[in-house]
């Protein structure tokens with residue numbers, strides 16, 4: 001047994017207290033980010049074209065005059081968390097000049113890879129309210145805390161709320177734009193020579209459009225729920241089909257499941273994979289399913305692992321899904337009667353899993 005002297009006890013207690021405080025107040029990071037995005041601060045600094053002083057920033061914001069001093073405090077916490085850098089630090093706060101960082105450049109509206117739609121969707125009260133119901137949900141039979149809060153499954157809710165439908169689809173599309181080019185670059189040989197691919201749960205087709213353009217011989221089908229693809233028009237080698245992947249998946253030589261299986265529990269995933277297998281088998285024997293999702297790995301850097309844990313909690317609270325480690329993926333693949341698989345780590349916390357019938 002270790003004995004601690006009085007000073008150690010006090011210092012450990014204080015550390016424990018700050019640890020708890022930082023956890024209690026972690027939501028302030030999210031909400032300050034939302035505020036900065038709502039006010040368009042990254043765009044204002046970017047459009048200014050050079051480091052922007054606090055006084056200039058304040059005069060560019062549509063805020064009430066009594067709130068002017070609050071902007072320094074908002075910028076201070078956001079600078080602390082890496083969204084801005086600063087120069088010309090003097091006694092006079094108004095002279096501090098702010099610059100963008102890699103993180104805030106990714107929030108610019110004009111950036112085709114902008115993460116701003118993801119901020120709007122994920123931090124809307126529709127998505128944050130369910131977190132207050134987590135412990136209630138753990139004691140009831142509902143499929144998710146989202147259902148406990150909103151009385152519907154997530155996908156059903158999205159189908160009935162056109163504004164949130166647009167917000168959510170745009171957030172997925174913005175995510176896809178960020179990873180598409182990297183993905184195609186890293187996985188060229190996976191799509192090379194393929195005749196057709198069905199992007200199941202392909203949203204509004206952001207990924208499929210890039211595939212169709214990069215591989216003109218490849219016939220791409222975006223398959224998603226009718227309210228997502230209704231009214232969308234394809235091109236020569238791209239078409240949209242509305243339907244339910246639990247019923248039937250259009251035929252293809254390959255099926256892409258990008259950010260799909262982590263939305264669903266094991267039983268649902270096995271059903272989806274079996275539907276994929278049926279679709280592939282109608283085209284012959286050499287097909288494959290290409291899954292893009294996370295493979296949980298606690299050996300990765302702390303930051304990546306934390307991101308994976310956040311997504312796992314998101315899948316639990318909003319949907320019925322989870323993030324899986326390799327062993328859990330293999331169990332799913334074999335349960336759906338696929339015979340072989342290959343995992344390639346591609347994009348930070350995400351991997352590509354090719355599975356073969």
Ligand SMILES: C[S@@+](CC[C@H](N)C(=O)[O-])C[C@H]1O[C@@H](n2cnc3c(N)ncnc32)[C@H](O)[C@@H]1O
Pocket residue numbers: 155172173175176200201202203204223224225228243244245246257258259260263
């Ligand atoms: C997390 S999003 C992923 C979107 C896209 N693959 C991407 O990576 O950006 C999941 C997609 O699955 C679709 N989806 C949900 N249930 C579905 C079903 N039963 N049949 C077909 N698509 C479905 C949703 O509409 C949504 O577009």
